[in-house]
Amino acid sequence: GENVEQHPSTLSVQEGDSAVIKCTYSDSASNYFPWYKQELGKGPQLIIDIRSNVGEKKDQRIAVTLNKTAKHFSLHITETQPEDSAVYFCAASINYGQNFVFGPGTRLSVLP
Amino acid sequence: DAGVTQSPTHLIKTRGQHVTLRCSPISGHKSVSWYQQVLGQGPQFIFQYYEKEERGRGNFPDRFSARQFPNYSSELNVNALLLGDSALYLCASSLIAGSTDTQYFGPGTRLTVL
Numbered sequence: 001g002e003n004v005e006q007h008p009s010t011l012s013v014q015e016g017d018s019a020v021i022k023c024t025y026s027d028s029a030s031n032y033f034p035w036y037k038q039e040l041g042k043g044p045q046l047i048i049d050i051r052s053n054v055g056e057k058k059d060q061r062i063a064v065t066l067n068k069t070a071k072h073f074s075l076h077i078t079e080t081q082p083e084d085s086a087v088y089f090c091a092a093s094i095n096y097g098q099n100f101v102f103g104p105g106t107r108l109s110v111l112p
Numbered sequence: 113d114a115g116v117t118q119s120p121t122h123l124i125k126t127r128g129q130h131v132t133l134r135c136s137p138i139s140g141h142k143s144v145s146w147y148q149q150v151l152g153q154g155p156q157f158i159f160q161y162y163e164k165e166e167r168g169r170g171n172f173p174d175r176f177s178a179r180q181f182p183n184y185s186s187e188l189n190v191n192a193l194l195l196g197d198s199a200l201y202l203c204a205s206s207l208i209a210g211s212t213d214t215q216y217f218g219p220g221t222r223l224t225v226l
């Protein structure tokens with residue numbers, strides 16, 4: 001079955017710097033890759049997603065890139081702010097919104 | 113618009129007991145998925161239901177079961193609770209299973225097994 005790895009497990013950046021989180025997946029049939037942000041005591045919140053027919057997607061300060069050949073995708077956050085501090089999860093899914101497999105998460109700390 | 117709602121928020125049970133967790137999807141969403149999130153890990157897929165039928169099942173024992181009702185709400189049942197079942201149980205809804213629609217998560221039910 002699908003296996004998703006995520007690095008780094010923790011990341012500290014200064015406010016205003018950029019943050020990059022990388023994920024790899026094992027099943028070449030995966031075609032949908034969402035990123036979720038989870039704050040303490042809350043459920044995961046979708047922040048951006050990308051489908052396998054697209055190489056890059058951007059939404060304001062957040063961007064995701066996908067390399068299908070290498071089976072990896074990355075989350076880029078620019079101009080980080082303290083409120084970006086949270087745990088970020090990548091996920092992969094075969095057949096779009098079914099049976100997500102999540103990575104282990106990255107704890108991002110943005111230092112003021 | 114109301115998001116995905118789950119009840120109860122917190123629950124404490126003892127080993128061997130059973131538990132029922134409830135989820136109401138976003139209005140108009142017909143698919144509900146359940147995930148288990150152990151502290152410090154990513155969510156793990158348990159079940160997906162669409163139009164009251166099971167569409168997917170993760171690698172969980174038969175002690176875990178679920179169902180979806182005609183109004184698309186769902187219940188997750190866990191029998192013979194073990195200490196290792198302590199986790200945050202998340203429900204997610206989407207318009208259609210296996211479509212280009214993404215899943216939106218509820219706040220979860222925190223289950224503690226003593």
